[in-house]
Amino acid sequence: MIRSPIPIGKKVASNRIVNQPMECNDGDSCGNPTELTFKRYRKLAEGGAGIIFIESMTFTYKSRARKNQLKISEDTAKGLEKLVREMREINPHPLILFQITHSGRYSGSDFSNVVSVYPTGDPQVHLLTEKEIEEISQGFVKATLIAKQVGADGIDFKHCHGYLCGEILRPANRRPDRFGGSFENRTRFFRETMEQIKKAIGRDSFLLGLRFSIYEGIPGGFGTPGPEEVEEDLSEPLRFAKMVEETGMDFINVSAGIPAITPEIVRPTKKYPEGIYRHFGWAKAIKQMVRIPVIGSGYSYLRDGKNDLKESDPSKKSFLYWAEKNLKEGKVDLVGIGRQSLADPLFARKILSGNLDQINYCTACGGCSVLLGSQKEVGCAVYDEYYKEVLRKIKNEI
Ligand SMILES: Cc1cc2nc3c(=O)[nH]c(=O)nc-3n(C[C@H](O)[C@H](O)[C@H](O)COP(=O)(O)O)c2cc1C
Numbered sequence: 001m002i003r004s005p006i007p008i009g010k011k012v013a014s015n016r017i018v019n020q021p022m023e024c025n026d027g028d029s030c031g032n033p034t035e036l037t038f039k040r041y042r043k044l045a046e047g048g049a050g051i052i053f054i055e056s057m058t059f060t061y062k063s064r065a066r067k068n069q070l071k072i073s074e075d076t077a078k079g080l081e082k083l084v085r086e087m088r089e090i091n092p093h094p095l096i097l098f099q100i101t102h103s104g105r106y107s108g109s110d111f112s113n114v115v116s117v118y119p120t121g122d123p124q125v126h127l128l129t130e131k132e133i134e135e136i137s138q139g140f141v142k143a144t145l146i147a148k149q150v151g152a153d154g155i156d157f158k159h160c161h162g163y164l165c166g167e168i169l170r171p172a173n174r175r176p177d178r179f180g181g182s183f184e185n186r187t188r189f190f191r192e193t194m195e196q197i198k199k200a201i202g203r204d205s206f207l208l209g210l211r212f213s214i215y216e217g218i219p220g221g222f223g224t225p226g227p228e229e230v231e232e233d234l235s236e237p238l239r240f241a242k243m244v245e246e247t248g249m250d251f252i253n254v255s256a257g258i259p260a261i262t263p264e265i266v267r268p269t270k271k272y273p274e275g276i277y278r279h280f281g282w283a284k285a286i287k288q289m290v291r292i293p294v295i296g297s298g299y300s301y302l303r304d305g306k307n308d309l310k311e312s313d314p315s316k317k318s319f320l321y322w323a324e325k326n327l328k329e330g331k332v333d334l335v336g337i338g339r340q341s342l343a344d345p346l347f348a349r350k351i352l353s354g355n356l357d358q359i360n361y362c363t364a365c366g367g368c369s370v371l372l373g374s375q376k377e378v379g380c381a382v383y384d385e386y387y388k389e390v391l392r393k394i395k396n397e398i
């Protein structure tokens, strides 16, 4: 099953493995890809996953989460075009999708403006006006056009992990204007931006999809029943998924949590291994709601079965076991790997060809997250000497 192709919109993913977006903060000072960026994506192209997401790219350097975040704009288009071209020269098969974001309240205050949709409690954070939100919407439209122009197969309109588009969806967003309060108002930004995007690109084979956090795990977060509530209630996320489909989008990538606040929800580790089961359930819930392909997240922790799940037979708790089981049972259409794609960019190829003993399995040690949180270039600090050294230096500084 994992080897079987699947149509996504008018295109086809050649297998069911997805390299999730992984921001690695290695652009130059203007957000162009650097040799480190090219090296990472050339390797991923060689790895041959059905879909390769290019990491979270900002369309504005005025507000951005990472000092050296990749930017998608007219001035970086040449570099992005080269990136896509080089990846295709290595392997023409993977679908290459750009994740486009606005970092909102998670923009870095040391180098950019922190902005939010509803008050954060910090008076330094600029509360966006209605007009500014509309301008941000235009930014997404422009960025999508550039993605198309440089040869990407499509985009992921990022709504996950607490960044601006995720923030706007929350019950806690009680803005009194047309972007806050009711579910209708909180999803207006998505709907209106999508309408503009569709108008701008025309309806051809260019793919439009979206990744969102189905349950954020904070009071009033998306996936709770009200501004002050914390319990998981999927009514709104499921309505939203249906809306995403009805708007004509081609896929949904299901994630959960906010890395800055609830990292264990986003990334299962030995602290709470069963977190992976919640990801399975979340993807299944969306699958039951829509007919467009659904991508699941959080699979890196499973490895070859050497994990802390409470099942004594390692063969029944490995990545391959759960990927095949969930795919066969129709609980998900594609399985996404994040950290595992850093640990071993050739993971997909090795899994698909049965060379399991050659895989460098992610240990879920968190080293790459430390690099990202420290605003350094990101890569696997276990298997790659370069990033190992960057992490060592950070630890010596502490
Ligand atoms: C270093 C790092 C960078 C990440 N960058 C992104 C990103 O750019 N966009 C995104 O949606 N998720 C990002 N994530 C989250 C991953 O895509 C993924 O959802 C998460 O790691 C859980 O999946 P896994 O268990 O397969 O790693 C990042 C995670 C890490 C550790």
Ligand code: SF4
Pocket (backbone or CB within 6 Å): 339, 340, 342, 343, 361, 362, 363, 364, 365, 366, 367, 368, 369, 379, 380, 381, 382, 383
């Ligand atoms: S640094 Fe650790 S968590 Fe990150 S990819 Fe490498 S092994 Fe996995």
